[in-house]
Amino acid sequence: MEKDLRSRLAAALADGRLAASLSRFGEAYAAARARAYEGIDFEALRDRLVEVKGRAAGRLDELASEFEAQATRAGATVFRTSDPGEARDYVLRLCRDRGLRRVVKSKSMATEEIHLNAHLEAGGIRVRETDLGEWIVQLARQRPSHMVMPAIHLTKEQVAELFSKEVDERLEADIPRLVAVARRELREEFLAADLGITGANVAVAETGTLVILTNEGNARLVTTLPRIHVAVVGVEKLVERFADVEPILRALPRSATGQLLTSYVSMITGPAPAADGAPKELHVVLVDNRRSEMARDPRFAQALRCIRCASCVNVCPVYQLVGGHVFGGVYTGGIGAILAAWFEALEGSRDIQSLCIQCGACTRVCPARIDIPELIVELRGRLVREEGQPLLAKAAFRVVSDRRAFHALLRAASKAQKPFARGGMIRHLPLFLSGATELRSLPAIADEPFRDRMRRIEQPRGAKERVAFYVGCLIDFAYPAIGEAVVRVLNAAGMEVVFPEGQTCCGAPARYAGALEAAARNAMDNVRALEEAGATRVVSACPTCTVALKRELAATLRSEGHLAWAERAEKLAAKVHDFSSLVARLVDEGRLALRPGEGPGGVTYHDSCHLKRKLGAHEAPRRLLRAAGHALVEMAESDACCGMGGSYSLRFPEISAPILARKLENVRRSGAAAVVMDCPGCLLQIGGGLDRSGDAIAARHVAELVAERL
Amino acid sequence: MFDLFRARAEAAGTEVHRVPTPAAAVDLAAGVLERERVEDAAGARAVWREGPILKGFLDREALSRRVPGLSFEVTRERAAESRVGLSEMEWAVAATGTVAQDASEPAVRLASMLPETHVAFLRTAAIVSDLEFLLQRVDPRRARYLAFITGPSRTADIERVLTIGVHGPRRLVVVCVDGAPG
Numbered sequence: 001m002e003k004d005l006r007s008r009l010a011a012a013l014a015d016g017r018l019a020a021s022l023s024r025f026g027e028a029y030a031a032a033r034a035r036a037y038e039g040i041d042f043e044a045l046r047d048r049l050v051e052v053k054g055r056a057a058g059r060l061d062e063l064a065s066e067f068e069a070q071a072t073r074a075g076a077t078v079f080r081t082s083d084p085g086e087a088r089d090y091v092l093r094l095c096r097d098r099g100l101r102r103v104v105k106s107k108s109m110a111t112e113e114i115h116l117n118a119h120l121e122a123g124g125i126r127v128r129e130t131d132l133g134e135w136i137v138q139l140a141r142q143r144p145s146h147m148v149m150p151a152i153h154l155t156k157e158q159v160a161e162l163f164s165k166e167v168d169e170r171l172e173a174d175i176p177r178l179v180a181v182a183r184r185e186l187r188e189e190f191l192a193a194d195l196g197i198t199g200a201n202v203a204v205a206e207t208g209t210l211v212i213l214t215n216e217g218n219a220r221l222v223t224t225l226p227r228i229h230v231a232v233v234g235v236e237k238l239v240e241r242f243a244d245v246e247p248i249l250r251a252l253p254r255s256a257t258g259q260l261l262t263s264y265v266s267m268i269t270g271p272a273p274a275a276d277g278a279p280k281e282l283h284v285v286l287v288d289n290r291r292s293e294m295a296r297d298p299r300f301a302q303a304l305r306c307i308r309c310a311s312c313v314n315v316c317p318v319y320q321l322v323g324g325h326v327f328g329g330v331y332t333g334g335i336g337a338i339l340a341a342w343f344e345a346l347e348g349s350r351d352i353q354s355l356c357i358q359c360g361a362c363t364r365v366c367p368a369r370i371d372i373p374e375l376i377v378e379l380r381g382r383l384v385r386e387e388g389q390p391l392l393a394k395a396a397f398r399v400v401s402d403r404r405a406f407h408a409l410l411r412a413a414s415k416a417q418k419p420f421a422r423g424g425m426i427r428h429l430p431l432f433l434s435g436a437t438e439l440r441s442l443p444a445i446a447d448e449p450f451r452d453r454m455r456r457i458e459q460p461r462g463a464k465e466r467v468a469f470y471v472g473c474l475i476d477f478a479y480p481a482i483g484e485a486v487v488r489v490l491n492a493a494g495m496e497v498v499f500p501e502g503q504t505c506c507g508a509p510a511r512y513a514g515a516l517e518a519a520a521r522n523a524m525d526n527v528r529a530l531e532e533a534g535a536t537r538v539v540s541a542c543p544t545c546t547v548a549l550k551r552e553l554a555a556t557l558r559s560e561g562h563l564a565w566a567e568r569a570e571k572l573a574a575k576v577h578d579f580s581s582l583v584a585r586l587v588d589e590g591r592l593a594l595r596p597g598e599g600p601g602g603v604t605y606h607d608s609c610h611l612k613r614k615l616g617a618h619e620a621p622r623r624l625l626r627a628a629g630h631a632l633v634e635m636a637e638s639d640a641c642c643g644m645g646g647s648y649s650l651r652f653p654e655i656s657a658p659i660l661a662r663k664l665e666n667v668r669r670s671g672a673a674a675v676v677m678d679c680p681g682c683l684l685q686i687g688g689g690l691d692r693s694g695d696a697i698a699a700r701h702v703a704e705l706v707a708e709r710l
Numbered sequence: 711m712f713d714l715f716r717a718r719a720e721a722a723g724t725e726v727h728r729v730p731t732p733a734a735a736v737d738l739a740a741g742v743l744e745r746e747r748v749e750d751a752a753g754a755r756a757v758w759r760e761g762p763i764l765k766g767f768l769d770r771e772a773l774s775r776r777v778p779g780l781s782f783e784v785t786r787e788r789a790a791e792s793r794v795g796l797s798e799m800e801w802a803v804a805a806t807g808t809v810a811q812d813a814s815e816p817a818v819r820l821a822s823m824l825p826e827t828h829v830a831f832l833r834t835a836a837i838v839s840d841l842e843f844l845l846q847r848v849d850p851r852r853a854r855y856l857a858f859i860t861g862p863s864r865t866a867d868i869e870r871v872l873t874i875g876v877h878g879p880r881r882l883v884v885v886c887v888d889g890a891p892g
Contacts, residue, residue, distance in 0.1 A: 028870070183877060267856035
């Protein structure tokens, strides 16, 4: 990156209006989307989309041929190419051959992707975008900052200025007036244009039909008024059958803008007569641009299911802060990083993908169920394989993946920090490390890690069940008291707890940075240690570790080619439980009795990203807190990321800080005396933030509250 | 079905009327034209694309006398100068408040998209429950330009403020006709 990304970040973050506008949009969007999906079985709709788009992605080439045959039969001319340059040239040549000088366009990501406008303009053609947002962006000589709302980063004052220049008349920043000006100006363009260019939201192989959705109605004018219509369509828009259009029509407007349907949907099959009655020409340019290659990639094929609704972007906490000009190229947000890696170059995605905090908010809303964070991790892995890890990170992961060296380092750090630690917290670090304590205090590394304390906790004899405790680095070295609470609770449920000494870092930091080789070494150490424990279950009180043990060890080992190890990891995964889900069940089954007592005022619960979205647990911890006698008050956005994201908060403190600030504000507004959570990483972030700001609100782990009520 | 259609269409910003006969539909439309101050002047005219629903109920001469500026010849130039366009819909979808037409004939599109007000006639009996049902019944190889319309033209591209009537009609009036033949 780094300089370029840093300066773009700084500029976006300095623009307070941008962040305020994006975050207001985020809130309004969430409400509108929820209303639009009322009465719709979202999971069933996702199944349908995954099936329809997945089926199509599996046979892109055949579908392109069938589309070509059907559209040609209906009178269209189809040009297929894998090369963006050829696609651009085709359109320019068409203009030159027919002497066409004026082009009107409706919104199309495919034309952005192939940089069509610049090519046509360089060839002397006048091109006018007619989607209002696209026209604004064109006048501003910028690129869209959002796939659905291209000009969301501009204010009405800025638009008024752009329009004033264009029409040579002083315009006020009055939105209806500005829209009326656009209508007037662009109506003339429509009527004078020789050629209309559109994209398509769906292309149906069975019938050769193009489906185009707009709210403004501009695509209807673009496809009707000029005599020639060119549609530039990425092959991933193909579906097999006409009936396959329906789930896309049901999902796209709801997910994009919270509408039941866009104002206009046009379905065009071959050239319908032109507006003056003359015969119409329809050209369809089908662009592959590495999509077929993507379809053959076992990991990335799923990204071809994307219907470009941008809901992933709308719920992204990072996008909401910095907008699309930082977090994206032609395509924005996390999905933008993935598409850029293919349509442009792997290298081109490096900066954007690094901005993903891995909170998984997008995985909950993507109608095509694309696992964007996972694909970003995969991208990181490939970037590391191609270009190598930055030297410092490489050295760090080498230490973390060597258990003995890592633990020795942490013990040494416990001594080294002494001058800075007070009351278990570090508020300042000297010079080069000070970034780490700017936004929050850090927990001091414990004098005695949990692994040493564990030896003194006597275990019940003749227990019915023997469980292994996987502690994780943060509880082990920063929050050993939480580890002790976990053991006490499990003991109270009649379980013997063993602590496999060979356990080490879960590998999540290495994995999320793309250092899969280091993560695989962690994985083997952990599989070996936990197998040897001879336990019925493995319990972890860190959701990130739990996700690693349950899902990622096997995936990491598999992608590094250790297949036998991967199988062992899968067997182990079936035994892994997160603390809250397991203990809530023990309470339900009557194996653990809690002594309800009055809490010190209400508590509010923060959903950790990994626990809620990767493990689907959000109700169990709440049930458990209530069983322990705590009055639970819900905060707003309880499942929004706290901004920690592991080492993310160190790499991008400027993004982490405002995300944390929003979380703390929601905590304060709840009026609760304590904020409770399952993740020691969130605890580090939120607890550190509260300490730093001097709030009297306590930050606690669920295990501590439960242990107090045994 | 009509009630759901009306509720959803109105939620999308459509004006919905229901009349007992084609003759009443014509009368209602003439009233709209008058209130929109249609006259024989550029920008204030009206174009009416006839269709099967009101065929036989339209007295062109009488209407043209009542509303000067109204034309039944829908050309590109004429439509571009019109304030009101009238056309007929083949179908409607209750669940989304959508009306739909086979717009393969350019005159149908011109009348429904260039003027600021669009009056759309619909057989009340042509309202179906949802999009899935309708898509099973239309054949894109026959209806070569299928147009689905849900409310007026809209944009939220400037500061996300919803604004009506950017490129298409600002006003969409749907007239559901009960006693239409066919």
